[in-house]
Amino acid sequence: MQLLKYMACIWNEYAKEMEQKREGCTRRKDFRYPPILPIVYYEGSRSWTADLHLKDRIRMGEIFAEYLPDFQYHVVRLHDYSDEDLLAHGDAMSLIMMINKIQNAEDFKRFRQSPPEQLDEILKNTTGNIRDIIKNVMYGLLMKMAVPVDEAMQYVEMMEECHMGELFENFEKIDIQAERRNTAKARRDAQEARKDAEEAHKDAQEAKEALARVKEAQIKSCISLCQEFGVARETAIEKLMEKCGLSQKQAEEKAKLYWEG
Numbered sequence: 001m002q003l004l005k006y007m008a009c010i011w012n013e014y015a016k017e018m019e020q021k022r023e024g025c026t027r028r029k030d031f032r033y034p035p036i037l038p039i040v041y042y043e044g045s046r047s048w049t050a051d052l053h054l055k056d057r058i059r060m061g062e063i064f065a066e067y068l069p070d071f072q073y074h075v076v077r078l079h080d081y082s083d084e085d086l087l088a089h090g091d092a093m094s095l096i097m098m099i100n101k102i103q104n105a106e107d108f109k110r111f112r113q114s115p116p117e118q119l120d121e122i123l124k125n126t127t128g129n130i131r132d133i134i135k136n137v138m139y140g141l142l143m144k145m146a147v148p149v150d151e152a153m154q155y156v157e158m159m160e161e162c163h164m165g166e167l168f169e170n171f172e173k174i175d176i177q178a179e180r181r182n183t184a185k186a187r188r189d190a191q192e193a194r195k196d197a198e199e200a201h202k203d204a205q206e207a208k209e210a211l212a213r214v215k216e217a218q219i220k221s222c223i224s225l226c227q228e229f230g231v232a233r234e235t236a237i238e239k240l241m242e243k244c245g246l247s248q249k250q251a252e253e254k255a256k257l258y259w260e261g
């Protein structure tokens with residue numbers, strides 16, 4: 001369903017662009033939308049088991065097939081490709097996929113065994129904006145490994161200079177499993193701190209509400225006593241301002257609310 005939304009958005013934007021170039025062209029019988037090849041890029045290690053056809057997600061899709069939109073999407077499962085397969089292509093997308101495959105220490109060790117000269121060659125032949133994407137992907141990996149930000153920036157700069165060999169030498173100092181444990185502990189500590197803060201906020205809110213109820217009872221009692229002793233309403237308003245710290249407008253509103261008769 002999400003893919004269907006994306007496709008509809010792409011076609012809508014295409015129609016708008018065509019209308020800007022030639023008004024009314026989208027209403028012509030010969031107007032055609034461009035084809036879209038839906039692709040799901042899957043980084044999980046398990047097999048992809050979801051339905052590939054849209055109609056299979058709709059109740060009685062076979063019976064109402066001729067009335068329903070339908071398409072099949074293509075799954076690119078990252079772990080179906082070895083690092084050797086990806087390096088053989090020698091392009092930027094292959095390098096991004098190799099980095100995205102890193103999920104544990106073993107994956108990281110395998111990545112470090114890749115020929116740095118081949119990786120450097122990919123970086124050298126990559127345009128600036130695509131190289132920025134690769135740097136961002138690597139930076140994201142380093143953040144998952146809890147590498148200090150200043151060190152991560154240094155490593156990313158090595159990629160900018162196409163020095164993957166030096167990058168790997170520095171990686172020898174990093175213990176992924178230890179960093180992951182530290183990250184997990186930091187995440188738990190953050191969750192506990194957030195929970196404590198939420199409880200403190202809740203307590204403060206309850207105290208604030210209780211104080212408001214006490215003050216409201218005090219206001220109501222003041223008005224009731226004024227009426228009981230025959231005090232004029234104007235005088236009661238003055239008492240509310242004096243005893244309860246209300247502005248004149250607030251005192252008048254409370255007198256209007258609680259004054260009987």
